[in-house]
Amino acid sequence: MIEMIGRLYRGETTFNFVGRRWWGFGISIAFVVVTVVSLFAQGLNLGIDFKGGVAWEVPASTITVEDVRTILDANEIPTSDAKIQILNGAEGQRIRAQVGEISTETRTVVQAALSVKAGVDLQEVSVASVSSSWGRNITEKAVRALLTFFVIVSMYIAWRFEWKMAIAAILAMMHDVLISVGVYAVFGFSVTPATVIAFLTILGFSLYDTIVVFDKVHENTTRYSASKVSYGDIINVSMNQVLMRSINTSLAAVLPVLSLLVLGSWIMGAIALQEFALALLVGMLLGAYSSIYIATPLLAVFKGRELKFRSLQGNLRLGEEMARLGATSKKVVTRTQGDASTTSTQSDIERETVLASSVLSHPPRPRKNRRR
Amino acid sequence: MARRLYFSLIGIVVLVGSLLGGNLFAGNVPSLGLDLQGGASVTLQPEGEFTPSALNQAVEIIEQRVNSLGVSEPEITRQGDNVVVNLPGVNDQQKALDIIGRQGELLLRPVLQAGTLNTDTATTIPGTNTSVVDTTVVDTTIAATEGGPGSMRSRGAATTIPAGTDTTVPASSDSTVPAVAESNISVSEDTTDPYANAVLLGQNGEAYLVGPAGASGKVFTNNAQAVINNGNWTVTVELRKGAEGEDLWNALTTRCFNRDATCPTARIAIALDGKVISAPTVQEAVFTGGNVQISGDFSQSEARDLAKILEFGAVPVKFGVATVQTVSPTLGKDSLRAAIISGLIGVLLVMAFFFVYYRMLTIVVIGGLMVSGALMWSIIAFISRSNGLALTLSGVAGIIVSIGVTVDSYVVFFERIKDELHAGKSLRSSAQRSFSLAWRTILAADTVSFLGAIVLWWLTVGSVRGFAFFLGLSTLCDVIVSYFFTRPAVLLLARSKFLQGRKILGVALPESSAQ
Numbered sequence: 001m002i003e004m005i006g007r008l009y010r011g012e013t014t015f016n017f018v019g020r021r022w023w024g025f026g027i028s029i030a031f032v033v034v035t036v037v038s039l040f041a042q043g044l045n046l047g048i049d050f051k052g053g054v055a056w057e058v059p060a061s062t063i064t065v066e067d068v069r070t071i072l073d074a075n076e077i078p079t080s081d082a083k084i085q086i087l088n089g090a091e092g093q094r095i096r097a098q099v100g101e102i103s104t105e106t107r108t109v110v111q112a113a114l115s116v117k118a119g120v121d122l123q124e125v126s127v128a129s130v131s132s133s134w135g136r137n138i139t140e141k142a143v144r145a146l147l148t149f150f151v152i153v154s155m156y157i158a159w160r161f162e163w164k165m166a167i168a169a170i171l172a173m174m175h176d177v178l179i180s181v182g183v184y185a186v187f188g189f190s191v192t193p194a195t196v197i198a199f200l201t202i203l204g205f206s207l208y209d210t211i212v213v214f215d216k217v218h219e220n221t222t223r224y225s226a227s228k229v230s231y232g233d234i235i236n237v238s239m240n241q242v243l244m245r246s247i248n249t250s251l252a253a254v255l256p257v258l259s260l261l262v263l264g265s266w267i268m269g270a271i272a273l274q275e276f277a278l279a280l281l282v283g284m285l286l287g288a289y290s291s292i293y294i295a296t297p298l299l300a301v302f303k304g305r306e307l308k309f310r311s312l313q314g315n316l317r318l319g320e321e322m323a324r325l326g327a328t329s330k331k332v333v334t335r336t337q338g339d340a341s342t343t344s345t346q347s348d349i350e351r352e353t354v355l356a357s358s359v360l361s362h363p364p365r366p367r368k369n370r371r372r
Numbered sequence: 373m374a375r376r377l378y379f380s381l382i383g384i385v386v387l388v389g390s391l392l393g394g395n396l397f398a399g400n401v402p403s404l405g406l407d408l409q410g411g412a413s414v415t416l417q418p419e420g421e422f423t424p425s426a427l428n429q430a431v432e433i434i435e436q437r438v439n440s441l442g443v444s445e446p447e448i449t450r451q452g453d454n455v456v457v458n459l460p461g462v463n464d465q466q467k468a469l470d471i472i473g474r475q476g477e478l479l480l481r482p483v484l485q486a487g488t489l490n491t492d493t494a495t496t497i498p499g500t501n502t503s504v505v506d507t508t509v510v511d512t513t514i515a516a517t518e519g520g521p522g523s524m525r526s527r528g529a530a531t532t533i534p535a536g537t538d539t540t541v542p543a544s545s546d547s548t549v550p551a552v553a554e555s556n557i558s559v560s561e562d563t564t565d566p567y568a569n570a571v572l573l574g575q576n577g578e579a580y581l582v583g584p585a586g587a588s589g590k591v592f593t594n595n596a597q598a599v600i601n602n603g604n605w606t607v608t609v610e611l612r613k614g615a616e617g618e619d620l621w622n623a624l625t626t627r628c629f630n631r632d633a634t635c636p637t638a639r640i641a642i643a644l645d646g647k648v649i650s651a652p653t654v655q656e657a658v659f660t661g662g663n664v665q666i667s668g669d670f671s672q673s674e675a676r677d678l679a680k681i682l683e684f685g686a687v688p689v690k691f692g693v694a695t696v697q698t699v700s701p702t703l704g705k706d707s708l709r710a711a712i713i714s715g716l717i718g719v720l721l722v723m724a725f726f727f728v729y730y731r732m733l734t735i736v737v738i739g740g741l742m743v744s745g746a747l748m749w750s751i752i753a754f755i756s757r758s759n760g761l762a763l764t765l766s767g768v769a770g771i772i773v774s775i776g777v778t779v780d781s782y783v784v785f786f787e788r789i790k791d792e793l794h795a796g797k798s799l800r801s802s803a804q805r806s807f808s809l810a811w812r813t814i815l816a817a818d819t820v821s822f823l824g825a826i827v828l829w830w831l832t833v834g835s836v837r838g839f840a841f842f843l844g845l846s847t848l849c850d851v852i853v854s855y856f857f858t859r860p861a862v863l864l865l866a867r868s869k870f871l872q873g874r875k876i877l878g879v880a881l882p883e884s885s886a887q
Contacts, residue, residue, distance in 0.1 A: 141836075156819065211816055
C-alpha cells in the first residue's frame with residue numbers, strides 16, 4: 001500500500017486504463033440508464049422559480065416572518081424553497097410569502113390563518129397566483145447559448161488538438177451533466193436557479209479537466225509519432241502521467257465544496273447551500289471520473305480505428321513495459337550556469353524528443369499477425 | 373532576465389494592490405443579490421383593456437428590458453394580472469421607478485426640423501438648416517455627432533443601390549425646407565403625446581421638432597438585429613404584415629420620401645419616452661421587402677442599443693405603477709456568513725493539503741491566491757458600483773468553488789516540475805522548462821472556459837448571465853496570475869538560495885544542483 005502511494009506520487013503507476021475501459025463504460029451506461037428512466041418516470045422536481053405558485057401578502061403590524069413560517073408548516077406546505085420577504089412601502093410594512101403550487105382550499109385556509117394571526121380583515125390578506133420568475137425565454141436563451149457553446153468549443157478543440165478529442169470531450173461533459181441531473185431526479189431534490197448554475201459549473205469543470213488530460217495525450221502523440229506505439233499505449237502512459245494531477249486537482253476542487261456542504265449547511269445551518277453544494281460535489285467527482293474513465297478511453301476507441309494505429313490495436317504494453325515507455329529519459333545535465341533562456345528550452349525539447357525515441361528503440365515485440 | 377521577473381512580480385502586486393486600495397478608498401464594495409440583501413420591488417398594474425396574450429407578451433418584453441440592464445439578477449413574476457419586478461441592491465425606491473417606470477412606447481415621428489439646442493432661448497432651430505439633408509457626406513457627419521444613423525432603406529435594396537445614390541437627393545430641396553418659425557407651430561409640452569407636435573432632444577444634445585407620430589414601434593416585429601454590412605454596423609428590423617404594420621409604415625415613409633409638408637426633412641425620428649434615439653433619412657418611398665435597414669455611422673454598441681430598442685420598444689399593454697416597496701432578503705446574511713466562513717475553511721484545507729504535498733512551493737500558491745482574490749474583489753466591487761452587479765448566494769459559492777479550480781494551474785505546473793526533477797534536472801532549469809509546457813496546458817484549458825463564458829454571457833439573461841460573468845472573471849484572473857505572478861515567483865525561488873537543500877515536492881534537492 002505504502003509502495004503504491006509512493007509510485008503514485010512519483011508518477012510511476014502503470015494502471016491499464018484502456019484495457020479496463022469497459023468497466024468505466026459499463027458503470028456510466030448503468031448510471032445514464034437510471035437517469036433516463038427516472039427522468040421519464042418521475043421527472044424533475046422544479047422549484048417555484050420555474051413553476052410559479054401562490055403568494056400571500058399580509059400587513060405586518062403584529063405578525064412576523066416566523067409566524068408566517070409556522071402557519072405554512074402547520075398546513076404542511078414545504079417551506080424549504082418558500083420565499084418569505086418583508087416589504088416596506090408607502091402603505092407600511094407587509095409580509096409576502098411565496099410557495100409552490102397548492103390546492104385552492106389550502107390557499108383559503110392559509111389566508112384565514114394569516115388574517116387571524118395578523119389581526120386584520122380577511123380581505124386585507126391578498127392571495128394571487130404567481131408566475132415563474134425563470135421565464136420560458138430564459139430557458140430558451142440558455143439552451144441556445146449552450147448549443148452554440150458546444151459548437152464553438154468543439155471547433156476550438158478540433159483546431160487546437162483534433163476533432164476526435166472534441167467529440168470525446170463533449171460526450172464526457174454531457175455524461176457528467178446528465179448524471180448530475182439524474183441525481184436530482186432520483187432523489188427528488190427541488191431544482192432552483194442555483195441548481196442550474198451548479199450544473200453549468202460542473203460542465204465547465206468537466207471540460208477543463210478533460211482538456212488538461214487531452215493536452216498530455218496530444219503531447220505524447222507527437223512524442224511517440226515516430227515509433228510503433230499503439231494509441232492505447234499512448235493513452236495509458238498519458239493517464240498514468242497525469243493521474244496525480246487529476247487526483248490533486250479534484251481534491252483541491254472538492255475540499256471547498258465539502259466544506260460548504262458539511263460546515264456551511266449542516267453545522268452552520270445555511271440550508272440554501274446544501275443542494276447547491278451537493279450538486280457540485282456529485283458533479284465534480286463525476287468530472288474527475290469521466291475525464292479518466294470516459295473521455296480518454298472513448299478517444300482510444302475513436303483513434304484506435306485509424307489506419308496508423310489499427311495494426312497495433314489491442315496491443316497494450318502492461319506493467320514494466322508501460323513504465324519503461326512512459327519514463328522520462330534520465331540524463332545527466334551538464335550545462336553551465338545561466339542557460340535558462342528560451343532558446344535553450346527549445347533545444348532542450350528537441351533533445352528530449354530524440355532521447356525519448358531512443359528509449360523506445362528497444363527491439364519491438366514481434367507483431368502478432370491477427371488479421372485474417 | 374531576473375530583472376524582468378522581478379519587474380513582473382512587483383508590477384502585478386503593486387497593480388492589484390492599488391486596484392484594491394482605489395476601490396476601498398472609493399467605497400466600492402460588492403453589492404448583494406435579492407436573496408442576500410433584498411432590494412426594491414415594483415408592482416406594475418395593467419391599465420385599460422388588454423387581452424391575456426397581450427399581457428403575456430408585455431411581461432416578456434419587460435423581462436427582457438429589465439434583464440438587459442446589466443449583470444444583476446432581477447426577478448420578474450406575474451401576480452394575478454400585476455407584474456412584480458424585484459430589483460436587487462436598489463434601496464432607493466425612486467431609482468427603482470426610474471429603471472422600471474420608463475413607459476417604453478416607441479413612436480415614429482416625422483422630423484419637421486432638426487438642429488442643435490440653443491441654450492439662450494428654450495429651443496430655437498437654427499435657420500442654417502442646409503446641413504441636414506444635403507449629401508451623405510454631411511449626413512454621416514451628423515450621424516457621427518448624434519450617434520444616429522444616416523439612412524434607412526429596405527434590406528434587399530441596400531446591396532443594389534450604389535453608395536452614390538445617396539447624393540442624388542437634390543440639394544435644391546433644401547431651399548424648399550421652409551425655415552419654419554417657431555411661432556407658427558403649436559408645440560405640445562408633453563413629449564410623449566403622439567398626436568401633437570413636440571420638440572424632442574436627441575442623445576447628444578440635438579433638438580428635433582417633430583410632427584404627430586406616423587406609427588408606433590408596433591409596426592416592427594420583435595426581431596431587430598445589429599449586423600455588419602459592408603464593414604459598417606447597421607440595424608435591420610422586420611415589418612409586421614398588414615394594416616397595422618407595413619401599410620402604416622409605408623404611408624409614413626412615402627410622405628417623408630416625397631418631402632411632404634408634414635415631413636419636409638425626409639427624416640423619421642425614432643423616439644422612445646420623448647427622446648430621439650435616432651433620426652434616419654428615408655431612402656425609399658415604399659419598403660416592399662418587409663425589411664428595414666438603418667445604416668449610418670454606428671459603433672457596435674450604438675447599433676445594438678438601437679436594435680434592442682426597436683425590438684422591445686413597444687409594450688402592448690400600458691402599465692401603471694401600483695406600489696414600490698423595499699423587500700427583505702429571502703435568505704439573509706446568515707447564509708452569506710456561513711458560505712464565506714466555510715469557504716475560507718475549505719480554502720485553508722486546500723492550502724494545508726498543498727503544504728503537505730508541495731512543501732515550500734505552497735508559499736507561491738498562497739501569494740497567488742491572495743493576488744487573484746484581491747483582483748477579483750476589486751473587479752466585482754467596481755462593477756457592482758458601475759453596472760449594478762449583484763452577488764447571489766450561488767454566486768458567492770461559485771467564486772469559492774472557482775478557487776479550487778484555479779488551484780489546478782499550480783498543480784499542473786508543479787507536477788511538471790516534479791517530473792523534471794525526477795529526471796535528474798536542476799530545479800532551476802526544470803522550473804523554466806516546466807512553465808513553458810504547463811503554460812500551454814493552462815492556456816488551452818482556460819481558453820475553453822473563457823469561450824464558454826463569453827458565449828453564455830452574450831446569449832443569455834438573468835442568473836445564467838451572472839454565472840457566465842464569474843466564470844469568465846475567474847478564468848481571466850487565473851491566466852493573469854499564472855503568467856505575471858506564479859511564473860516569476862517560482863522562477864525566482866528556483867534561482868534563490870532559499871530552496872537549496874530543502875525538500876520541495878518531496879524531492880530532496882542536492883545542495884549543488886544550481887551551483
